[in-house]
Amino acid sequence: xxxxxxxxxxxxxxxxxxxxxxxxxxxxxxxxxxxxxxxxxxxxxxxxxxxxxxxxxxxxxxxxxxxxxxxxxxxxxxxxxxxxxxxxxxxxxxxxxxxxxxxxxxxxxxxxxxxxxxxxxxxxxxxxxxxxxxxxxxxxxxxxxxxxxxxxxxxxxxxxxxxxxxxxxxxxxxxxxxxxxxxxxxxxxxxxxxxxxxxxxxxxxxxxxxxxxxxxxxxxxxxxxxxxxxxxxxxxxxxxxxxxxxxxxxxxxxxxxxx
Numbered sequence: 001x002x003x004x005x006x007x008x009x010x011x012x013x014x015x016x017x018x019x020x021x022x023x024x025x026x027x028x029x030x031x032x033x034x035x036x037x038x039x040x041x042x043x044x045x046x047x048x049x050x051x052x053x054x055x056x057x058x059x060x061x062x063x064x065x066x067x068x069x070x071x072x073x074x075x076x077x078x079x080x081x082x083x084x085x086x087x088x089x090x091x092x093x094x095x096x097x098x099x100x101x102x103x104x105x106x107x108x109x110x111x112x113x114x115x116x117x118x119x120x121x122x123x124x125x126x127x128x129x130x131x132x133x134x135x136x137x138x139x140x141x142x143x144x145x146x147x148x149x150x151x152x153x154x155x156x157x158x159x160x161x162x163x164x165x166x167x168x169x170x171x172x173x174x175x176x177x178x179x180x181x182x183x184x185x186x187x188x189x190x191x192x193x194x195x196x197x198x199x200x201x202x203x204x205x206x207x208x209x210x211x212x213x214x215x216x217x218x219x220x221x222x223x224x225x226x227x228x229x230x231x232x233x234x235x236x237x238x239x240x241x242x243x244x245x246x247x248x249x250x251x252x253x254x255x256x257x258x259x
Contacts, residue, residue, distance in 0.1 A: 146182020
């Protein structure tokens with residue numbers, strides 16, 4: 001390992017503190033638990049009600065509304081992963097769906113694998129959020145406790161137990177040592193949380209995107225340029241018709257005058 005490799009390794013190790021993406025990842029992780037809890041309560045309540053009333057005519061509209069709701073929630077999660085995690089996720093559907101009628105859209109949503117993978121993602125978000133909350137707050141709490149040692153060791157007795165050994169912080173030097181260890185632990189914690197965010201991004205990419213949508217031919221759709229061109233052609237056609245009508249009327253008037 002050369003000097004350049006060592007320098008790069010040190011830069012990668014400590015550079016995580018100054019990277020903007022680190023704190024975007026941390027924001028995503030901290031929002032995982034509240035969002036996952038809300039999704040779980042909403043989906044369990046709505047789907048249970050819809051399935052319970054499915055023997056009547058009331059249950060089917062409820063299930064249909066739930067399908068639309070979890071599709072929109074999955075779309076929100078997809079966008080959240082793109083914004084905060086910087087993940088490149090394919091669209092959830094082909095653009096041609098926008099041209100379909102309501103019944104065709106509903107059928108397309110039901111047959112779209114992303115609809116059901118998105119539902120799985122929303123349910124996974126709850127246990128994933130619990131795990132993320134416990135790990136993140138534990139790492140952040142330990143880091144802050146170590147870093148705050150020089151400011152708190154005179155206010156109260158501080159001791160750390162590792163196995164059968166106990167370390168008592170009774171001097172400023174030992175407090176500074178704990179602060180230094182806390183900073184190192186915090187840097188390692190940021191790397192670990194970045195790794196958790198990366199796993200969340202991989203999960204979102206595989207469950208919230210339709211890879212086939214990348215294969216959509218742009219020529220299958222009418223763009224704004226095409227619309228403007230159609231309008232110009234329409235105006236030109238109208239002008240031609242008006243010119244022909246004017247010539248016909250003029251010839252008709254001349255014929256009447258001759259008679």
